[in-house]
Amino acid sequence: MTTLTYEDVLAKYEPVIGLETHVELGTASKMFCGCSTTFGAEPNTQVCPVCLGLPGALPVANEKAIESTIRIGLALNCSIATWCRFARKNYFYPDMPKNFQTSQYDEPLCVEGYLDVDVEGTTYRVGIERVHLEEDTGKNTHVGTSGRIHGADYSLVDYNRAGIPLVEIVTKPVPGTGALAPEVARAYVTALRDILRTLGVSDVRMEQGSLRCDVNTSLNRPGEEWGTRTETKNVNSLRSVERAVRTEILRQAAVLDAGERVLQETRHFSETTGDTRPGRSKEEATDYRYFPEPDLVPVAPDPEWVESLHAGLPELPAARRRRLVDELGVSAEDMVHMGNAGVVDLVGATAAAGAPVGEARNWWLGYLAQKANEAEIDPAELAIRPEQVARLIALVADGSLSTALARQAVDGVLETGHDVDAVIAERGLQRVSDTGALEQAADDAIAANPDVAEKVRGGKIPAVGALVGAVMKATRGQADAAAVRTILLEKLGASE
Amino acid sequence: MSDLTRLSAADIAASVAAGEVSAVEVTEAHLERIAQVDAKVHAFLHVDTEGALHAARQVDVRRAAGGELGPLAGVPLAMKDVVVTKDLPTTAGSKILEGWRPPYDATITKRIKDAGVVMLGKTNMDEFAMGSSTENSAYGPSHNPWDLTRIPGGSSGGSSAAVAAYEAPLSIGTDTGGSIRQPAAVTGTVGFKPTYGNVSRYGLIAFSSSLDQAGPFARTVLDTALLYETIAGHDPRDSTSIPRPIAPAVSAARDGAGGDLSGVRIGVVRELGGEGYEAGVLASFDEALGTLKGLGADIVEVSCPHFEYALPAYYLIAPSECSSNLARFDAVRYGLRVGDDGERSLEDVMSLTREAGFGAEVKRRLMIGTYALSSGYYDAYYGQAQKVRTLIVRDFEAAFTQADVLVSPTSPFVAFEIGARAADPMAMYVNDLCTLPASLAGTPAISVPSGVADGLPVGLQIMAPALQDDRCFRVAAAFESATTPVLASIPEL
């Protein structure tokens, strides 16, 4: 099999993507019982007859979960059902206490919405097919040398997570994204996450599993019908969403180019390798035997209630961005950039704390984004607050800190959790403004580098950089590079 | 035999409240009766001697301290084993739950305890309430105290037998398609299935969630009403529980006992009678109509054309729901585990456990239900059955414009011999012909003894509109007042 480049593939095939996102709601209690939903409790301490599926126990739906689902639907421009029901999805699995999942089938709470996402200057409208409410499962731990289900000796089940309200958001198939399919997929999940966070309905922490994605991908030749899709599960970071789509596009293209057929199957994404591997095929096709849940009664949201929820929605990220474009005076393109990097709110908050918006943008898209990337976390999860960033920007502006010093201060805040001024004091990050000390350092640098000094005197101005570096090093970065440069050029009788 | 076991619940409660007898004495008398006769009757799967005496002592202590006693305080009761009881064995008549001691109480268990009713133990039943004879119990059948070779009805046959055998004046059953009314009929006791939603299902091991309803057995209509009022009423733990007060049953029973039914229109359902019904049953029913007329009631004939589809609809809906309800018995969290040799997969262990833990009738229904819910068959089977259900509801609504209550025989047959119908599932299913419509419509219905045919009791079913449960009690009490007590002719055990 020849290896195709991504560009080769996209010249021959058009991808169609689709996403199913599961969001654990941040309610205090579970979907159908009063057990706590707190993450990280001791195993099997947050269970009761209902969520343990004990014989005789019955569910009662959590009003807040219904409300949150409707709010999500409204934020995604959906129609809200005037009458709908829960249904039982029947299948045996040990993490599911009743061996059926209480979910919604042909009567979801919210249908027919959309979410617009911007990628590289183009707006893609991602259709939302449905938003429905169901319950989460417990957690299996596989015991054995492999640590995975395959090859495990046995498994252990903890039901603390069982019954936590779970919202499933299903997109319609998204065609027409071409080579940008991976980016559009990522941008969609990013935008969705921002909305969910803004609504305050979930803590949307992918690493803790409160936001989980399944990615559907298919390829077709231009003008032909859509191809067979695969469903990639276990995609648990924004970066992985992008990688998983790309991986599947490349894999499916290789299959098609070899004259074979893509199998409709579930595949599992590996965070470590970036590959997808097939799930074990089931011996027979799954038939979930859905039927209306007889232990629950229909949910018929009162239109007035829905209207009041609509009126009470917070300003959503897209609207906020439009407003910030105006208020902050950043370009629309910049705003998209900031949106995809997940720093819009951070920039906004930094500006609100008194920093010029351009500086705030530069910091959050620059050094701070780099730190977040190194730590493999979202910028919002960095242990530095927008007010602290604003303080640093102010200190640079008034000349108290150089940019280099300010970066050191950021490092200090991230490492120690101390406040900006405390870090500056602890680490002695004072700018050297004592002209005498700087002149001495400049003289030392010239003396130590006579060849360089001669070049500068001879008119090779850019060579002064090496001397500036020497001075900065001697002052441990605490001098202002521009001032040092001026002093050196003066001493060498050269001018720009 | 101790006289105390022959008293009605109302009389026992009055005697306890008056200090004429202690709750402990009453309880001891019944425990003694159980010790004497239950080896023959096998009404009980578990007798909780210690717990019963403890509960009785508490009633006596409360009384001695001048505390208020409820209308059934100190009265013994037998609980169907499908109702969850904290720390007491609860098996639903199945091997798969053998040894399970639940960590919680059903709402009705709690209400019974709170009322000072003394729970003697748990009664036998068809496995997971699937059956009409208790022959499907994994622990062997119960025997009809009228004739020990015969069935006491089912699925609540242990509860009906316990009351008929004077082992308890009260018992709790559950009725999904007739499982209270038919056992009441064939044992000469009174059994009531309330409006769906009037008694909490929280803690009832589910058979068919949209049909299951718990209710009382007793030897008198008044006792039945007293127990019903004790367990009924809204429960926030059951989403299908009706959030308003029930129609008063005890006052209706007292009213009716006056024996005046003038102005009451009683509808005879044309489709519930005739071919396939035993002659003795039909004769007793005709006699009952005469009695009701004599009490001043107007007898009218009504037609409910879709009732003939109640049986097929029921035998689709109930198996479908149970195939899902019983999926939780999987050898993981509680109950039996079979075949775990360290090599077999969970899937295999689960299948072996369910194979070993469930009896034949349960397996049949699990497979019928699995079939009926399958994507290719859903519309023709489960979906269509739910539509037939709507038509049955409409038949009732139309009939209730012509009549205040409807009557029919409770069962086409008197108690049959143990084993007589065991080989043919369909022959067993027709036991429910008369009781199924009210189950599907969720409407209340009571069975009262109407007489004896060939030495075996026959029951009269009285059906009322949804939420009008009181009508059942009023008419049943009037009827009772005009008939000789059937249980008076039960042979000594």
Added chain:
Amino acid sequence: MSEPRISRDDVAHLARLARLAVTDDELDLFAGQLDVILGAVARVGEVAAADIPPTTHAVPLSNVLRADEITPSLPREAVLAGAPSVEDEKFRVPRILAEEA
């Protein structure tokens, strides 16, 4: 006599779906019995009900909801007391073949 609705293979398939390790004898027995039962219940199809709404709840209620409030969970000893096998305060189960649905 019409074709049976349910063959031995159908019973085997249903038994697998219902997680019942039925024996060979049972396959024969149940095939006959299920065929009779399904033949009888198929009579619901005789009723013309195309425009009739289904009844799933006998007494119509809607919007029965609870406030989002925490109530006490069970003590862990009670949770695990009935389990066939327990390890590290979790339910221990034999190795699982199928992957999650």
